[in-house]
Amino acid sequence: MRLAGRGAAPLVPLLLVPLVLAMTGAGAQGAPATRAASAQEIASFDAFRRQGLGVDGGGPATFEIRREGGRWRVDASVDGLASRRLRGLCRMDRAAFHYDGRNWSASGAAAPLAWLAGAGACAAxxxxxxxxxxxxxxxxxxxxEQQARLLLRARLLFAGNTACAALRSRDFTLTAIDYGVAGAGADALALYALVxxxxxxxxxxxxxxxxRELSAWSVACAPA
Known part of the structure; x- marks a missing residue:
């Protein structure tokens, strides 16, 4: 992905971060928007899981079932084993799967995840x-480690960005880390984005x- 310049919004993010919306209300016809996995769906996934999921180890499956266009979309995810890296960094992969009513299949490559932990086990x-x-x-x-400082510095940039100005004083939670490139050729600049x-x-x-240091370079905002 390339950025047009300082303060410009990225054109096509490499990491597409889905907005996780809490669906607690009823649908247009009063039908629930989510439901728990059925015994058949759980048993079907357990059988599929015994074939190997492509992640090391793995905890219990988490199911996400929501209504889409009048039909139920059934997804599941499984976390691999967490590993401790440097300076308290812990990482693991999360594998995602989709059920079409008959068979389970992987929903793309496993997603890498990270967090900071103190001494002891890397509890996610x-x-x-x-x-x-x-x-x-x-x-x-x-x-x-520096997300709070970088966000604080970035709030100064919010004021000069039309899409970000109204969010300058809002509370935020870090959900993803993206990557992009500003400029081209010898002037290309590799950047990471805190989402x-x-x-x-x-x-x-x-x-x-x-x-020597990490510094907030530009910001881009969009409605939730």
Whole structure:
């Protein structure tokens, strides 16, 4: 992905971060928007899982079933084993699967996730940060450690961005780390983006790594 310049929004993010919406209300005809997995769906996934899921180890399956266009969409995910890296960084892969009513299949490659943990086991938080594939440990650890400082600096850039100005004082939660390139040729600049979700919007804080420090370089925002 390339950025037009400082302060410009990314054209096509490498990491597409889905907005997770809480669907607690009723549908247009009063039908529920979500439901629990049926005994048949659970048994079917267990049988599929015994064939091997492509992730090391793995905890219990998590099912997400929601209504789409009058039909139920059935998905499941399984977390692989977490591993401790440097400076408290923990990483694991999350494999996702889809059920078409007869068979289960993988929904693309397993998603890499990361978080910071203290001494002891790498217990995964409720919402670990989704990573762009191939991100090095040292960079990810630095971004996670400095996310609060980088967001604080980025709020100064919000004021000069029409899409971000209204979100300047909002609370945000880091949900993903993306990657992009600004410029071209000899002037190309590799950037990582901290993707923050708030109640009313999504903010991408593009971060420049000079080798000595991380600094907020530009911002881009969109409604949630």
């Amino acid at each position: 938080p409720a919402a670990p940060v989704r990573l762009v594939p191939g991100a090095p440990d040292a960079t990810i650890a630095g971004l996670l 923050f979700h708030g109640g009313r919007g999504v903010a991408r804080v593009w971060v420049k790594n000079t080798g």
